[in-house]
Amino acid sequence: MRYNVITYLLGEGIRNVFKNKKSTSASIIIMSLTMLIFGVFFVITQNINSIMKQIESEQGIEVFLYDISEDQTKALEDYIRNIDGINTVEYKSKEDALNQLKSQFKDREDLLSGYDENNIFPASYVVTLTDLTKNNEVKQKIDEYDKGKPDTEKVIKKITSSDETITTLINLANGIRIITGVILVILIIISIFIISNTIKLTVHARRKEISIMKYVGATNSFIRWPFIVEGIIIGIISGAISIIILGINYNLIANKILESQVVSAMSINLLTFADMFGLIVLVYTILGVGIGILGSCISMRRYLKV
Template structure:
């Protein structure tokens, strides 16, 4: 019995699509364009967030140790810093390393360092973070450790990156919400045409005792089919377009200093998001279009 009901719902859903070919095709076309834009903005947003994260991973602080500290004490400080929440990587910079770095910076003026010994420099640790918003709390915890001389940090750069990342998420999220609303409106109007054409049939079904869910189900199936078909077409279009653009950027002569996400990194996410989005938009759109005709 349940099988017959389900087959009836799907049969009616497909019949509605085929009966209104022009509106179905136009709806698919507009939906594909809308979802293509969704996919492009989604991909751009993911890549920008990825690039910001890569830049964030290079930002951090340099923790200088007092010159009186022994090597064991320096090593102990390094271990304690690694255990602090929010710390990503801890790289030791010895006095010898600091001395050589200064010589490299001076370039042709290395003669200025004649007579100087590595011992004039302080040992330090370069510390990167998992999340730049934890910069202040990590600094406070490090300052509580013994034998810390000072901490230098590009706080302005860190704050700017955090702000950029936050606004990118807000703008991308806003655009995606607008596109979802547009998609719901398109499917709702398309199914409304079918519902309007069958309004007398719906009234008779209501009169003989059919439940709202029974009447609504074929139209929900129609909305889901349109949503899923749009999703499948859009996934193919976005995948092809993204691969083309990503390859061009990767093979370009200029160096961005950051990497672009490969299609493999995004494809699973795009398929899942599109499938859920397609079904969700179909269900919501068809439900909205049915409300007027079920209130009889």
């Protein structure tokens, strides 16, 4: 396609935007609101993924040990580290376990008096996972370490994990992701419908001109491209407006949430808008261009048949 043809098609698309000011403005306003709602659910999804990663780094499995030799302890650690899904493996000595209890009961130190000389608390390995859904699988693998050994040679005393908490978190996160995904698809369909109707008004107003162009030999692509450009411009402008509104409000709302007592107690960090900005711009650009093209093509099918 020659440069002057491309310039003409782009110019026609831009002129279409400004020629139909009322319908274009209405479409941009409605689509901006739609894409803003899309953005809200998108940042919610991103934060859910971030929070799940934070929880995965904290929730895990604790493997309590019998009083065993250093070689046996190291052998178990090497075994655990080679299990698929392991993030970190941290050794907690008997002294560490006692000190942890002392910090938890610092107002009642008398409860732990005498344990410094006779420490009954077992050493353990604290294991975190790369994926919480592998919790039961990893527990089973660790449990297999002592399988077939006589009681005198067993090294693992007990394995514990927050199974109910982990299951609840996984189900909650999956449920929110499914609901958010369905809402995002609905919003995309609505956006395509809005652009389609806007372009349809422009095409209808120029239907005689399009028919003449078809009869004198203009290709469908030549006729279609100005309207596609119009749709893309509407999509990109709507996306830009919604990003600005989302950016202005997101950090204010996120800071308010982080200041709440419940979230503060959970030690959860939310993503900043800057953390997500690049991804948001990329997603909105793809959406704006994609929705613009789809909406334009759908609206023009009828008028390109002569």
